[in-house]
Amino acid sequence: MSHTQIPDQMTTVVLDSYSGPEALRVEQRPVPKPGKDEVLVKVAASPINPSDLAFLGGNYGFDNPPPVVPGGEGSGTVVAVGPGAMGRYFLGKRVACLSNGQKDGIWAEYVVASTKGGVFPLNKSVSLEQGAMSVINPLTASAFLEITKEGGHKAIVLTAAASALGQMVNRLGRSEGIQVINVVRRDEQVQLLKAQGATVVLNSDDVDFDRQLHDACHEYDAHLAFDAVAGPMTGQLLKALPENSTVTVYSCLSHKAPQTNVDQIVFQGKTITGFWLGPWLYSNKNLLQILMLWRRSQKLIGTDLKSEIRARYPFQESRKAVQEYTNQMTGGKILLKPTT
Amino acid sequence: MSHTQIPDQMTTVVLDSYSGPEALRVEQRPVPKPGKDEVLVKVAASPINPSDLAFLGGNYGFDNPPPVVPGGEGSGTVVAVGPGAMGRYFLGKRVACLSNGQKDGIWAEYVVASTKGGVFPLNKSVSLEQGAMSVINPLTASAFLEITKEGGHKAIVLTAAASALGQMVNRLGRSEGIQVINVVRRDEQVQLLKAQGATVVLNSDDVDFDRQLHDACHEYDAHLAFDAVAGPMTGQLLKALPENSTVTVYSCLSHKAPQTNVDQIVFQGKTITGFWLGPWLYSNKNLLQILMLWRRSQKLIGTDLKSEIRARYPFQESRKAVQEYTNQMTGGKILLKPTT
Numbered sequence: 001m002s003h004t005q006i007p008d009q010m011t012t013v014v015l016d017s018y019s020g021p022e023a024l025r026v027e028q029r030p031v032p033k034p035g036k037d038e039v040l041v042k043v044a045a046s047p048i049n050p051s052d053l054a055f056l057g058g059n060y061g062f063d064n065p066p067p068v069v070p071g072g073e074g075s076g077t078v079v080a081v082g083p084g085a086m087g088r089y090f091l092g093k094r095v096a097c098l099s100n101g102q103k104d105g106i107w108a109e110y111v112v113a114s115t116k117g118g119v120f121p122l123n124k125s126v127s128l129e130q131g132a133m134s135v136i137n138p139l140t141a142s143a144f145l146e147i148t149k150e151g152g153h154k155a156i157v158l159t160a161a162a163s164a165l166g167q168m169v170n171r172l173g174r175s176e177g178i179q180v181i182n183v184v185r186r187d188e189q190v191q192l193l194k195a196q197g198a199t200v201v202l203n204s205d206d207v208d209f210d211r212q213l214h215d216a217c218h219e220y221d222a223h224l225a226f227d228a229v230a231g232p233m234t235g236q237l238l239k240a241l242p243e244n245s246t247v248t249v250y251s252c253l254s255h256k257a258p259q260t261n262v263d264q265i266v267f268q269g270k271t272i273t274g275f276w277l278g279p280w281l282y283s284n285k286n287l288l289q290i291l292m293l294w295r296r297s298q299k300l301i302g303t304d305l306k307s308e309i310r311a312r313y314p315f316q317e318s319r320k321a322v323q324e325y326t327n328q329m330t331g332g333k334i335l336l337k338p339t340t
Numbered sequence: 341m342s343h344t345q346i347p348d349q350m351t352t353v354v355l356d357s358y359s360g361p362e363a364l365r366v367e368q369r370p371v372p373k374p375g376k377d378e379v380l381v382k383v384a385a386s387p388i389n390p391s392d393l394a395f396l397g398g399n400y401g402f403d404n405p406p407p408v409v410p411g412g413e414g415s416g417t418v419v420a421v422g423p424g425a426m427g428r429y430f431l432g433k434r435v436a437c438l439s440n441g442q443k444d445g446i447w448a449e450y451v452v453a454s455t456k457g458g459v460f461p462l463n464k465s466v467s468l469e470q471g472a473m474s475v476i477n478p479l480t481a482s483a484f485l486e487i488t489k490e491g492g493h494k495a496i497v498l499t500a501a502a503s504a505l506g507q508m509v510n511r512l513g514r515s516e517g518i519q520v521i522n523v524v525r526r527d528e529q530v531q532l533l534k535a536q537g538a539t540v541v542l543n544s545d546d547v548d549f550d551r552q553l554h555d556a557c558h559e560y561d562a563h564l565a566f567d568a569v570a571g572p573m574t575g576q577l578l579k580a581l582p583e584n585s586t587v588t589v590y591s592c593l594s595h596k597a598p599q600t601n602v603d604q605i606v607f608q609g610k611t612i613t614g615f616w617l618g619p620w621l622y623s624n625k626n627l628l629q630i631l632m633l634w635r636r637s638q639k640l641i642g643t644d645l646k647s648e649i650r651a652r653y654p655f656q657e658s659r660k661a662v663q664e665y666t667n668q669m670t671g672g673k674i675l676l677k678p679t680t
Contacts, residue, residue, distance in 0.1 A: 059602075059603075060607070061603070061606070061607030061608075230602050234600075244619075244623075249602065249605050249606055250606060251606070252602040252606065257599065257600050257601055257602055258600045258602060258605060259597065259600075260574075260597050260598045260599075260600055260612065261597055262399075262570050262589065262592040262597055262598060262614075263399075263401070264614075265589050265598060265612060265613065265614035266401070266589055266590060266591070266592065266614040266615065266616055267400070267401030267614070267616055268401075268614075269614055269616065269619055270613075270614065271611060271612065271613040271614070272600065272605060272611065272612045272613075273605065273609075273610075273611040273612075273613075274602075274604075274605035274606040274607070274608075274609055274610065274611070275606065276606055276607055276609065279584075279609055283584075
């Protein structure tokens with residue numbers, strides 16, 4: 001194990017106000033020091049996720065006062081550790097990290113992460129680039145399948161189904177015998193998912209969409225939907241699903257409040273609830289359970305839980321990178337990397 | 341036991357279209373015959389409930405094609421029985437009945453009810469008039485307390501809290517040590533509930549209402565609301581409640597869809613769900629459990645689960661009676677009765 005020289009200053013991406021990519025700039029900041037049960041990670045790469053876009057616009061669950069370093073997840077190498085039993089285990093290891101919103105995010109040369117669920121060891125076979133994308137989408141996809149199986153569901157509805165996450169859920173679903181009813185917005189997304197083996201892919205722009213969705217939900221007896229769109233889509237899902245179904249909202253691509261309908265809620269016994277990875281992990285599971293979930297997920301990073309990469313940008317070009325991702329959210333992830 | 345002579349024809353209240361009290365009229369119809377596991381009840385009285393108003397306006401979960409006989413519950417005496425083991429037990433008994441929406445309702449001189457959960461024996465101490473109001477509100481109030489206790493809640497929020505149901509929930513809550521945070525719309529309702537011993541009663545018209553509600557929810561650690569109002573009130577409840585709370589909508593007095601907020605659903609882990617008495621009774625409980633719940637509830641009909649009566653009208657004046665109740669829903673129930 002080589003001990004890297006840790007500089008005093010580092011390059012970070014900073015968000016000046018919760019007003020989108022225009023508020024991004026680069027800033028030199030002191031390299032933070034790991035405290036008790038914390039490690040210092042020299043960052044290798046960090047993806048731009050839909051949740052980062054929400055964060056930049058002030059539409060996410062974290063709201064530290066700006067200026068703040070964004071970045072929900074990333075990968076790197078542990079170069080220093082604070083006091084605590086777990087730290088020594090991680091020293092020198094290649095890891096993935098998940099931001100918990102209480103400190104600065106991952107778009108920086110160095111980041112402090114908690115050994116209590118904020119840092120995960122990468123499998124040898126997982127590259128630092130794949131590792132950078134191995135927490136949020138892979139664990140969310142795994143969570144969706146776990147929720148599906150625990151509820152005894154054999155079929156689910158998935159909106160924004162052509163996303164990186166959506167594709168993972170489809171692959172896991174096929175592996176586990178869960179029928180996925182996919183909802184997308186464009187014909188090329190229908191083709192993409194069908195080429196990957198999806199059997200039911202509906203285009204929400206079809207004039208006949210509501211009937212198609214209703215028929216598919218009833219044919220496959222789907223009582224659970226994972227909805228990334230919210231707004232009117234939530235209302236359409238509520239109406240299409242059979243009695244006693246649940247719509248689990250996990251994002252808000254429509255930028256509109258989930259629509260409801262009192263008939264569906266009161267008389268049809270339907271429920272609207274939410275999913276957010278952090279609370280799902282940390283309120284439901286102990287550290288051992290989280291690490292077991294992580295290990296199962298790491299084994300699939302090269303296959304079912306693989307993410308495509310379409311571009312890499314240095315931190316200095318984060319604004320451009322975010323704009324490019326905002327314009328085109330499917331078709332591969334964009335990674336931010338330190339220049340060094 | 342005296343065998344009453346059953347006529348061929350009877351007076352019924354009929355709704356011609358789902359367009360409110362103007363569509364009510366009286367009609368002579370053949371007296372129905374009880375089939376297998378059914379009894380024929382000679383009706384004594386039937387209240388006008390908020391759920392009946394929703395039904396008359398086409399805003400309820402039942403939607404038999406009109407013309408249809410309304411009336412969700414009532415009381416009477418079993419005068420004939422169809423084949424089936426339970427029927428003989430009920431013959432001659434004073435009972436309460438609950439409409440399941442699959443047949444005509446209770447606003448008629450005679451009604452057929454199912455021995456499988458649609459008809460309940462009245463305690464000797466319960467009058468036919470109190471018995472007429474002893475299913476929907478008393479069992480709903482009992483259900484709310486059961487849901488509260490099963491969820492481990494020590495405090496709940498209740499909207500439209502001055503209703504007959506709301507007053508019952510308050511009395512049961514006091515008996516069982518559950519803190520009720522009451523929400524009403526008028527100062528006289530605040531006074532009414534406080535005079536009955538309620539400790540927390542908020543007026544949603546107060547300019548400061550949102551803050552008061554937030555503070556009360558957090559002070560008493562309330563994570564569950566029962567909401568009869570829906571519309572913006574549901575959104576206000578979602579915002580006021582702490583993380584991981586549930587708003588259970590059970591009526592729609594605002595005539596507006598429950599409002600949501602993606603922050604509250606996704607990032608605060610809050611849930612909107614519904615309550616409807618019939619499915620809650622019949623999907624969760626077997627007949628023995630329903631009868632045990634009924635017996636506990638009957639014992640409290642003279643006290644915690646008592647309803648006040650403010651007026652009685654014959655079926656012929658049902659339109660006037662419904663209009664009077666629509667104009668003033670608190671201050672005692674209005675009963676409809678056959679003239680005979």
